[in-house]
Structure formats: C-alpha cells, structure tokens
Amino acid sequence: xxxxxxxxxxxxxxxxxxxxxxxxxxxxxxxxxxxxxxxxxxxxxxxxxxxxxxxxxxxxxxxxxxxxxxxxxxxxxxxxxxxxxxxxxxxxxxxxxxxxxxxxxxxxxxxxxxxxxxxxxxxxxxxxxxxxxxxxxxxxxxxxxxxxxxxxxxxxxxxxxxxxxxxxxxxxxxxxxxxxxxxxxxxxxxxxxxxxxxxxxxxxxxxxxxxxxxxxxxxxxxxxxxxxxxxxxxxxxxxxxxxxxxxxxxxxxxxxxxxxxxxxxxxxxxxxxxxxxxxxxxxxxxxxxxxxxxxxxxxxxxxxxxxxxxxxxxxxxxxxxxxxxxxxxxxxxxxxxxxxxxxxxxxxxxxxxxxxxxxxxxxxxxxxxxxxxxxxxxxxxxxxxxxxxxxxxxxxxxxxxxxxxxxxxxxxxxxxxxxxxxxxxxxxxxxxxxxxxxxxxxxxxxxxxxxxxxxxxxxxxxxxxxxxxxxxxxxxxxxxxxxxxxxxxxxxxxxxxxxxxxxxxxxxxxxxxxxxxxxxxxxxxxxxxxxxxxxxxxxxxxxxxxxxxxxxxxxxxxxxxxxxxxxxxxxxxxxxxxxxxxxxxxxxxxxxxxxxxxxxxxxxxxxxxxxxxxxxxxxxxxxxxxxxxxxxxxxxxxxxxxxxxxxxxxxxxxxxxxxxxxxxxxxxxxxxxxxxxxxxxxxxxxxxxxxxxxxxxxxxxx
Numbered sequence: 019x020x021x022x023x024x025x026x027x028x029x030x031x032x033x034x035x036x037x038x039x040x041x042x043x044x045x046x047x048x049x050x051x052x053x054x055x056x057x058x059x060x061x062x063x064x065x066x067x068x069x070x071x072x073x074x075x076x077x078x079x080x081x082x083x084x085x086x087x088x089x090x091x092x093x094x095x096x097x098x099x100x101x102x103x104x105x106x107x108x109x110x111x112x113x114x115x116x117x118x119x120x121x122x123x124x125x126x127x128x129x130x131x132x133x134x135x136x137x138x139x140x141x142x143x144x145x146x147x148x149x150x151x152x153x154x155x156x157x158x159x160x161x162x163x164x165x166x167x168x169x170x171x172x173x174x175x176x177x178x179x180x181x182x183x184x185x186x187x188x189x190x191x192x193x194x195x196x197x198x199x200x201x202x203x204x205x206x207x208x209x210x211x212x213x214x215x216x217x218x219x220x221x222x223x224x225x226x227x228x229x230x231x232x233x234x235x236x237x238x239x240x241x242x243x244x245x246x247x248x249x250x251x252x253x254x255x256x257x258x259x260x261x262x263x264x265x266x267x268x269x270x271x272x273x274x275x276x277x278x279x280x281x282x283x284x285x286x287x288x289x290x291x292x293x294x295x296x297x298x299x300x301x302x303x304x305x306x307x308x309x310x311x312x313x314x315x316x317x318x319x320x321x322x323x324x325x326x327x328x329x330x331x332x333x334x335x336x337x338x339x340x341x342x343x344x345x346x347x348x349x350x351x352x353x354x355x356x357x358x359x360x361x362x363x364x365x366x367x368x369x370x371x372x373x374x375x376x377x378x379x380x381x382x383x384x385x386x387x388x389x390x391x392x393x394x395x396x397x398x399x400x401x402x403x404x405x406x407x408x409x410x411x412x413x414x415x416x417x418x419x420x421x422x423x424x425x426x427x428x429x430x431x432x433x434x435x436x437x438x439x440x441x442x443x444x445x446x447x448x449x450x451x452x453x454x455x456x457x458x459x460x461x462x463x464x465x466x467x468x469x470x471x472x473x474x475x476x477x478x479x480x481x482x483x484x485x486x487x488x489x490x491x492x493x494x495x496x497x498x499x500x501x502x503x504x505x506x507x508x509x510x511x512x513x514x515x516x517x518x519x520x521x522x523x524x525x526x527x528x529x530x531x532x533x534x535x536x537x538x539x540x541x542x543x544x545x546x547x548x549x550x551x552x553x554x555x556x557x558x559x560x561x562x563x564x565x566x567x568x569x570x571x572x573x574x575x576x577x578x579x580x581x582x583x584x585x586x587x588x589x590x591x592x593x594x595x596x597x598x599x600x601x602x603x604x605x606x607x608x609x610x611x612x613x614x615x616x617x618x619x620x621x622x623x624x625x626x627x628x629x630x631x632x633x634x635x636x637x638x639x640x641x642x643x644x645x646x647x648x649x650x651x652x653x654x655x656x657x658x659x660x661x662x663x664x665x666x667x668x669x670x671x672x673x674x675x676x677x678x679x680x681x682x683x684x685x686x687x688x689x690x691x692x693x694x695x696x697x698x699x700x701x702x703x704x705x706x707x708x709x710x711x712x713x714x715x716x717x718x719x720x
Contacts, residue, residue, distance in 0.1 A: 021080075022064065022065050022068070022079045022080065022082070023065070024083075025082070025083055025084045025085060026065045027061070027085065032057050032058040032061055032062075032087070033057055033058065033087075033089055034056050034057070034058040034059070035056065035057060035089050036053075036054065036055055036056070036057070036089070036090050036091070036092060036093050036095070036096045037053070037054060037057045037087050037088055037089040037090050037096060038051065038052070038053045038054075038087065038088050038090065038096050038099045038100050038103065039051070039052055039053075039054065039057060039060070039061060039085060039086065039087040039088075040085070040086050040087070040103065040107075040109075041078065041079070041082035041084070041085050041109075041111075042082060042083060042084045042085070042086070043081055043082055043083055044083040046084075047107075048103070048107035048109050049078065049081060049082060049109050049110050049111050050078055050082070050109050050110075050111040050112060051100055051103045051104050051107065051109050051112055052100065053093070053096040053097060053099070053100040054096070055093055055096075055347070057087050057089070061085065061087070064079050064085075065079075068080070072312040073572065074111075074309075074312055074586075075312060077111075077583070077586075078111045081111075092350070093347070093349070093350035093353075094350045094353045094354050094357065096350070097324070097350050097351065097354045098354065100324075101324045101328045104324075105328070110586075113307050113308075113309070113313060113317075113318065113321045122137050122138070122139050122158055123137070123138050123139070123142075123148045123149065123158075123301075124137065124138075124148070124149040124158045124161070124162065124221065125137070125138035125146050125147065125148050125149075126146065126147040126149075126171070126214055126217065126218055126221075127145070127146050128145055128146065128147050128211075128214065128215075128218070129143070129144065129145025129146060131207055132172050132179070132200045132201075132207060132210055132211075133171065133172065133210070133211060133214035134171070134172050134173060134174070135162055135166075135171050135172070135173050135214075135217065136173060137158050137159070142329070147218050148334070149218075149221045149222070149295075149300060149301070163196075164257045165217060165220065165221075165257070166191070166196040166197070167195070167196060167253070167254055167257045168228075168232070168254045168257060169213050169214075169216055169217040169220065170191075170195065170196055170197050170198040170213065171197070171198070171210070171213050171214050171217050172197060172198070172200060172201075172210065173191065173197065174189055174191070174197070174201075179201050182199075182201040182202060183201045183202070186202055187202070188201055188202050188204075189201075192204070198210055198213060216228065221300075222295060222296065222333070229255060232251055232254055232255050233255060235251055236248050236251035236252055236255065239251060273294060273296070273297045273338070274294065274295050274296070274333075274336040274337050274338065275294045275336050275337070275338040275339065275340055275373070276291055276292070276293055276294070276326070276336050276338075276339050276340070277291065277292040277294065277340045277373075277376060277377055277380045278290070278291050278319060278322055278323075278326075278339065278340065278341045278342070278380070279342055279377060279380035279381040279383070279384040280315055280318050280319060280322070280342055280343075280384060281381065281384035281385040281387070281388045282309065282315065282318065282388070283388070283599075284309070284595070284599075285308065285309055285592065285595055286306060286307065286308055286309060286388065286391070286392075287306070287307050287309055287318050287388070288304060288305070288306050288307075288384050288385075288387040288388035288391060289304060289305045289306075289307070289318070289322045289384065290302070290303075290304045290380050290381075290383045290384035290387055291303050291304065291322075291326065291380075292376070292379075292380050292383075293336075294336075294376075295336075302383075304383070304384070304387045305322070305325070306387070306388070306391050307321075308586065308587070314343070314346075315342060315343040316343040316344055316345045316346050317345065317346075319341045319342065319343055319344070319345055320345035320351055323339070323341075323345075323351060323355070327355060327358050330358060331358050331359070331360070332359065332360060333359075335355055335358045335359035335363060336359075336363070337359075337361075337362070337363060337364065338363070338364045338366075339355065339363060339364070339365045339366075340366065340367070340368050340373055340377055341365065341366075341367060342367065342377070342381065343367065344365065344366070344367060348365060351365060352364075352365045392596075401589055402444065402445030402446070402589075402593070403418075403445075404589050404590075405445055405588075405589035405590045405592065405593040406418035406419060406420070406444075406445060406590070406593070407590075408584070408588050408589060408590030408591075409536070409590040409593065409594065411590075412573065412582050412584055412590060413536070413562055413564055413573070413575065413582065415535070415536070415562055417535070418535075419534070419535035419536035419562070420443060420444055420535060421441065421442070421443050421532060421533075421534045421535055421536075422441070422442045422443075422534060422535070422536045422537075422538060422597055423439055423440070423441055423442075423476075423534040423536075423537050423538070424439070424440050424442070424537075424538040424539070424540065424597045424598055424600070424601040425437060425438065425439050425469065425472055425473065425537070425538070425539050425540065425549070425601060426438050426539075426540035426598070426601035426602045426604070426605040427457075427465045427468040427469060427472070427540070427605065428602075428605035428606050428608070428609040429463060429609060430609065430613060431463070433613070434609055434612045434613050435456075435457040435461075435462075435463070435468060436454060436455060436456055436457065436605060436608045436609045436612060437454070437455040437456075437457060437468060437469075437472040437605060438452070438453070438454055438455070438601050438602075438604040438605035438608060439452065439453040439454075439455070439472070439476065439601070440452050440597065440600045440601045440604055441534075442593075442596075442597050442600075445593055447600060452604055453476075454604070454605075454608045455471075455472050455475065455476075456612075457471060457472075458471075459471050465541065465544075465545060466541075466544045466545060466547075466548045467548070469539055469541065469545045469548045469549055469552075470548040470549070470551060470552045473537070473539075473548070473549045473552035473553065474552040474555070474556065477552070477553060477556050477558055477561075478556060480533060481556060481557075481558070533561065534561060535561065535562065536561070536562045536563075536564065537549060537553075537561055537562070537563045537564075538563075538564055538565070538566060538594060538597055538598065538601075539563070539564075539565045539566075540565070540566065540567075540598050540601055540602055541565050541566075541567055542565055542567040542572075542574050543565070543574050545565050546563060546564065546565035546574045546575065546576050547576060547577075549563050549565075549576075550563050550576035550577075563575075563576055564582075564594075566594050566595070566598045573591075573594065621643060621647075621671065621672055622636065622637075622643065622668075622671075622672075624671055625667060625668055625671045626667070627664070627667070628664070628667075628668070631659070632657075632659050632660060632664075635657055635658060635659060635660075636654075636657055636660070636668070639656070639657045643672070646668075646672065647672040647673070649669075651665045651666055651669055654668055654669065
C-alpha cells in the first residue's frame with residue numbers, strides 16, 4: 019500500500035488547464051483515467067488527508083504509485099481523450115459497463131454491390147446501416163419477412179448468391195416474390211440498391227411517404243380496373259402496417275430520441291436504453307457495472323453516453339437524448355455529442371408529458387434488470403460456494419460459515435429504536451427465521467449500546483435453552499421476546515421459557531436457535547467491539563464476529579486496528595453486502611411500522627382485548643371517539659360484537675383518557691363541538707413487515 023505523498027507532484031507542477039490524468043501502479047499499469055476542467059484543482063483532491071477521502075477513492079490512491087497528465091485545449095477534447103484511454107488501458111478503477119448479452123441488429127450491407135439484409139452481432143462495420151438493437155433475433159426475422167413483400171431485397175449469403183448466378187436459377191425467395199433476384203439479372207444493381215435504400219428509409223421511421231405512395235398506386239390500379247394489381251398493393255400496405263404495429267407509437271411522429279435510465283445501489287448500477295426512431299421504440303439494450311468508486315448519477319450517465327456513442331457518428335446519434343440526470347458540467351458532453359452527430363443534439367431531463375412517462379417505463383426496466391442481475395448472481399451455487407470460501411479465508415475461519423446472522427439497529431432521531439436479525443444459510447436468505455427486537459434497556463440514540471443489548475438477548479436465550487434441554491430452541495429472548503401483544507414486554511422469566519416454546523408440535527427442536535458460525539453487525543469497529551464484548555460476557559468464544567459499515571468496503575474484526583480489505587470483485591464481499599443490506603431493510607421496515615402505529619394510536623388502543631375489527635366497528639357506529647366517550651354502556655352494547663363487560667371496560671378506559679382540546683374556527687372564533695378528535699381514529703391493521711416472515715406472537719419482538 020503506497021503513501022500518496024510519496025508521488026504527489028510538487029506545488030506549481032500541475033497546470034491549471036483542462037486535461038486528462040492517469041494513475042499508474044508500481045508495475046506502470048494504468049489503474050484510473052479521469053478528466054478535469056482544471057487539472058490542478060482536481061488532482062489536489064486526491065492528495066488530501068486519507069481520512070477525508072471516500073473509501074474507494076482511498077483504495078485507488080494507495081494502490082497507485084505515480085500520476086501523469088496530458089494538457090488539452092478544451093473540455094470536449096478532454097472528454098474524447100478520456101474515452102480513448104479508457105478503451106485502450108481498461109483501468110480497473112474506472113466505471114466499465116459490461117453488456118449483459120450480445121444484442122442483434124438488423125443490418126443492411128450498403129457497402130456491397132448488391133446490399134443484403136441480415137442479422138448482425140458484435141462490432142459495427144463501416145458502410146453498413148444498422149437498426150436496433152433488438153431483444154431477440156427472431157423479432158428481426160419476423161419484421162424482415164413482412165417487409166420483403168414490399169421491399170424484395172436480397173437476404174441470401176455470398177455462397178448462395180454466387181451459386182444462383184452460376185446456375186442461372188434463383189433461390190426459393192426469388193420464386194415466391196420475396197426477392198428481386200438480382201443474382202439472375204431480374205433487376206439491375208442500381209434498381210436493387212434503390213430497393214435497399216427504400217427499405218432503410220422505412221426502418222429509419224420514414225413510413226408515411228411509402229404508405230401514401232402505395233395507397234395512391236392502389237387507387238390508380240383500381241380506377242384502371244387492374245384489380246389483381248390493386249389487391250397485391252392492398253396486401254403490401256397491410257404487410258407494412260403489420261410491421262409497424264410490432265413497435266407501438268410512444269412519442270410524436272418523426273421523433274428520434276434515445277432514453278437512458280439508471281438504477282443503482284451502493285455496489286452496482288444498471289443502465290437501460292430505449293432507441294426511439296420515428297416515434298416508435300426500435301430497439302432496447304442494457305448494461306450493468308460495478309461502482310468501483312464513489313460516483314454520482316450524472317457521472318454514470320456521462321460514462322453511459324461515452325459507451326453508447328463513442329464509436330458512432332451521423333444519424334446513429336439522435337437529435338435528442340433524454341437522461342435521468344445531467345453530467346456536471348453538461349456543456350462539454352453536449353458539444354461532444356453534437357460533434358459526433360454533425361448537427362445539434364439536445365441533452366436534457368424530461369419533466370412532463372409523454373417523454374416523462376416513457377422515461378418512467380425505461381426506469382422500471384432498469385430496476386428490473388438490476389434485480390434480475392443480483393438474483394442470477396445470488397442463485398448460482400458455484401458463486402455462493404466461492405463467496406463463503408472467500409469469507410472464511412479473509413476472516414481466518416476454520417471452515418466456511420454456512421449460517422450467517424446479521425444485526426442492524428434502526429431509529430428515527432432516537433425514537434422507536436428497534437433492531438433486526440436476518441439469517442443466511444448456504445448463502446441464501448432464510449426469511450422464516452428473521453427476527454425483530456425492540457430496545458428496552460434505555461431510551462435514546464446509542465447504536466453501540468443497542469447492539470450490545472441485542473446480541474446479549476439473542477445468545478442468552480441460546481445458552482439458557484442449551485442448559486435446560488441440550489437442544490437449541492426458539493424462545494423469547496432469542497427472538498426479541500415472546501410478548502403479550504400490548505406493550506412488547508416479555509412474558510415470563512427469560513431464563514425459564516415455557517415448555518411449549520422449546521419444541522415444535524412433533525417434538526423436534528426449533529431450528530431458529532441453531533448457532534451461527536459468523537455474526538455480522540452493520541457498523542464499524544465500535545459496533546463490532548460491542549458484539550464481541552456481549553459474547554465474551556456470556557462465555558461464547560466459538561462464534562466469529564465481523565462488521566461491515568454502510569458504504570464501506572472494509573470488513574472490521576474485533577481488536578484489529580486495520581480492517582480487512584476484500585477485493586472489489588470478490589464474491590465474498592458481495593455476499594456480506596447483501597446480508598448487511600437485507601438486515602438494514604428489515605430493520606427499517608419494522609421501525610416504520612412502529613412509528614406509524616404510534617402516530618395513529620388513540621384511547622381505544624389502551625382497551626385490553628379490543629382488536630382492530632371491533633375498534634373500527636365502534637368508530638363506524640358512533641362516528642368519532644368523542645361521541646363514543648359520551649355514550650352510555652347500553653348504547654355501546656348495541657354495537658355488534660360488544661358485550662356488556664367489554665362495554666364497561668371501554669367506558670372506564672375512555673373516562674380515564676383526557677379529551678383533546680376543542681377545535682376553534684380561527685376565522686370566527688367559534689368552538690367546533692362536533693369535530694372529531696384529531697389523531698384518535700384507529701387506523702387499519704398494520705401490514706406485515708416482510709413477506710415470508712411469520713407475524714405471530716411466537717418469537718417476535720413487538
């Protein structure tokens with residue numbers, strides 16, 4: 019690990035002008051390429067105190083051993099040079115979009131004497147017109163099959179074409195009228211090229227002129243009583259319209275635009291592009307990238323534009339490019355796009371109308387692509403096995419941690435402090451064994467103390483059950499307390515759980531208390547130390563502990579001053595991030611449920627044995643809590659499901675609750691007697707925090 023001060027340029031050496039810089043490692047390999055409006059200001063940011071740098075940037079500057087730069091005249095030249103160097107050096111710390119598949123294009127080889135229509139993949143060739151990309155090759159073939167009736171362009175390979183020329187016999191498409199058969203001289207090279215150009219015009223979105231011309235010719239044939247010719251033209255028009263229906267109109271006619279959307283998390287980003295030509299979606303593609311360094315959405319968009327248009331020119335760059343966020347600064351990027359196209363290009367964020375609605379669709383596609391990418395990566399058995407082995411090697415474990423438990427604390431400015439526990443077995447989430455905790459030993463915000471309490475309660479239950487039965491069971495402390503459903507307090511002595519909580523109905527021990535091989539906490543060194551101290555106090559020394567802080571790549575171990583740095587491409591790091599993020603999601607969900615319940619609580623919530631259904635029935639019958647408070651016991655008994663004993667309990671509870679102050683009309687000063695007390699109507703029953711997690715009293719912290 020190099021010290022950045024060892025290769026920091028001397029003051030005054032770095033020019034204050036636009037340029038491109040390269041960081042190299044000790045082996046002279048380029049590890050990062052960047053551009054700047056002012057090289058002096060930008061490079062100074064890399065040589066500040068390491069503690070002030072983002073962890074990923076800190077990793078880059080400590081990996082580097084030297085830095086060099088090249089001065090250019092304008093920011094546009096810097097953008098072009100940056101793209102060229104990224105393509106040439108493939109730096110490990112730069113954003114690199116990896117295509118999730120090789121997309122097929124509809125290509126017309128206008129560089130040949132007799133242009134050919136075909137499906138093409140891979141790098142684009144000079145002199146070939148491309149349309150797409152398409153999601154599937156069969157979609158291209160279906161479209162071509164419809165258009166060949168109107169534009170009978172050659173589709174055969176070079177071998178078939180030469181053989182037909184030699185024998186003087188066309189292929190089957192020539193006999194059925196779907197090829198003009200230039201191989202046997204039915205049309206000249208000029209006539210065939212004109213057909214190919216009309217085909218390209220139609221695919222480029224200029225469809226109205228062709229349809230109007232065919233309709234006029236059909237009308238003329240009908241007037242001349244050439245009904246067979248008119249019928250053929252009618253069928254040609256139907257074929258063109260059917261081909262057009264395959265790509266629905268999404269924007270105004272003649273609109274050419276590319277829409278780019280980005281879905282991202284802390285580790286990865288997915289980019290989706292919709293290509294709209296002539297108001298219709300003509301193609302779609304997507305990329306996924308690792309976020310090797312801290313990067314904004316605008317910077318991701320800039321890199322996507324470089325990837326998309328770096329080797330394009332002319333009409334391949336549309337007049338309009340719609341993005342979710344603009345690069346900073348936007349002027350050089352827009353000037354670069356204009357230079358690639360040869361005319362003005364509008365780069366902007368859609369605010370309203372059809373373009374904004376279509377951008378939302380592209381955004382949903384990007385989010386689904388990112389979720390699908392993560393699902394595929396997590397579901398691969400080989401990948402999961404490698405991830406567990408990497409974690410074991412990095413943490414010095416004797417074997418792979420087949421069961422991992424992760425804990426996170428969540429609160430809102432010190433209120434409603436809760437914690438979560440998620441379980442991953444063999445690299446996969448076990449949602450049925452997730453548990454929730456309510457922090458009880460203190461009030462206020464103290465994540466370290468909260469983590470100590472949660473770990474203590476979970477493993478105290480583990481030890482108590484082990485001592486009592488010799489089996490690991492699902493009990494109240496391990497799950498955050500078997501509660502009475504009212505205030506979250508545990509029922510019974512934590513050291514003496516009811517016998518019914520120790521086993522399943524068939525006598526098997528509950529699997530929840532199976533001890534983990536690794537405990538992961540969401541946090542850095544303080545949280546890790548608190549978890550280790552809790553285990554030490556309980557005498558548990560056979561469970562490993564580590565921590566993973568949000569937005570950090572370092573893995574913290576107890577009693578270590580320096581973190582363990584896993585490689586950015588490590589599957590082990592990816593698994594730990596997934597575990598940590600899942601614990602955070604589960605804790606946030608529980609905290610929001612508790613906060614919402616607190617906000618909508620009222621006097622009826624304090625009535626023991628009164629559930630949500632009967633609360634709603636009372637409010638529906640009386641209209642408000644205020645009217646219910648003034649009702650007699652006999653009137654309360656009239657509500658379906660309310661007996662006299664329950665009515666007496668309700669009356670006593672409401673009589674003891676202080677009524678809210680009367681509402682006042684600020685305009686007239688009038689006291690509003692019949693206004694319902696605000697905030698006292700019970701809301702609908704709370705929804706479960708997570709699908710797949712049982713929301714019963716067994717093993718849940720309320």
